[in-house]
Amino acid sequence: MFLYLSKEKERQRSIEDGTRVSLFALPVFAHLIVQTMRPNERQTLLDIGAGPTVYSALCFRDVVNEVYLTDYVEKNLDRVKEWLAGNTTHDWKPTIKVILRTEGGNFLQQGIIETSEEKARGVVKCGGIYFADVHQNPVVPSMEGRQVDILLTIFTLESACQTYEQYKVCVKNMMNHLRPGGRFILGSVLEDDEYNSGRSVMFTLLNLTETKILDALEEVGIDMGSVKKYVLNDEGVMFLMATKL
Numbered sequence: 001m002f003l004y005l006s007k008e009k010e011r012q013r014s015i016e017d018g019t020r021v022s023l024f025a026l027p028v029f030a031h032l033i034v035q036t037m038r039p040n041e042r043q044t045l046l047d048i049g050a051g052p053t054v055y056s057a058l059c060f061r062d063v064v065n066e067v068y069l070t071d072y073v074e075k076n077l078d079r080v081k082e083w084l085a086g087n088t089t090h091d092w093k094p095t096i097k098v099i100l101r102t103e104g105g106n107f108l109q110q111g112i113i114e115t116s117e118e119k120a121r122g123v124v125k126c127g128g129i130y131f132a133d134v135h136q137n138p139v140v141p142s143m144e145g146r147q148v149d150i151l152l153t154i155f156t157l158e159s160a161c162q163t164y165e166q167y168k169v170c171v172k173n174m175m176n177h178l179r180p181g182g183r184f185i186l187g188s189v190l191e192d193d194e195y196n197s198g199r200s201v202m203f204t205l206l207n208l209t210e211t212k213i214l215d216a217l218e219e220v221g222i223d224m225g226s227v228k229k230y231v232l233n234d235e236g237v238m239f240l241m242a243t244k245l
């Protein structure tokens with residue numbers, strides 16, 4: 001029992017490390033999208049491999065009308081459904097504070113944290129919470145034949161794939177859910193084969209270089225001239241946003 005609890009704590013800490021970086025990158029991309037896409041061009045966002053998290057809904061609450069949160073693990077989807085129903089045991093307020101601070105907003109303003117969380121719930125209520133498997137086509141069976149304006153996937157492909165060949169197929173599968181002219185947002189661990197908290201290995205990962213990732217995106221019709229990327233060498237992660245041709 002003790003071992004289980006301590007593993008769970010470490011898992012939580014490792015997820016928090018990744019989160020810190022996401023909460024910097026996603027609000028920046030959200031801001032860029034508002035500046036470059038008209039409201040009617042940015043109605044829908046699909047997050048593939050959201051896990052038990054609602055970061056994308058929180059960061060894009062004012063950018064799109066519908067957010068679809070998806071994952072492979074049913075338990076993760078249940079956590080998100082609990083949050084949507086207002087029954088969550090996880091306190092999202094500290095996360096919302098960080099997002100508001102990155103956005104340059106006044107997180108001390110009375111009621112702003114609660115309002116922001118309600119807005120995020122609203123966009124997920126207009127969207128949905130679905131099963132996804134990046135190895136399948138369609139990746140999200142409930143959205144078969146549907147394409148969204150923004151497709152986002154953070155730290156998912158490298159944990160779901162064991163070979164680079166698989167990775168390229170999964171990128172292709174996912175891209176079928178993005179409309180031409182839509183934005184693709186990727187967060188990836190670079191040049192590492194394990195996701196850890198510094199003390200123990202949490203997940204094994206496909207070891208990816210920046211070049212390999214960019215090559216895979218070029219093959220599936222991403223406009224390479226549109227790529228905006230942040231490589232955080234100290235953290236060993238890359239975030240990028242690009243347009244599908």
Ligand SMILES: C[S@@+](CC[C@H](N)C(=O)[O-])C[C@H]1O[C@@H](n2cnc3c(N)ncnc32)[C@H](O)[C@@H]1O
Pocket residue numbers: 015018022048049050051052053071072073076132133134135153154155156159160
């Ligand atoms: C490291 S977590 C990232 C979660 C979240 N995106 C974040 O930034 O914290 C990787 C996620 O990928 C999901 N995943 C693993 N295999 C998958 C697959 N074949 N299809 C879709 N999602 C998958 C896992 O369930 C997990 O939630």
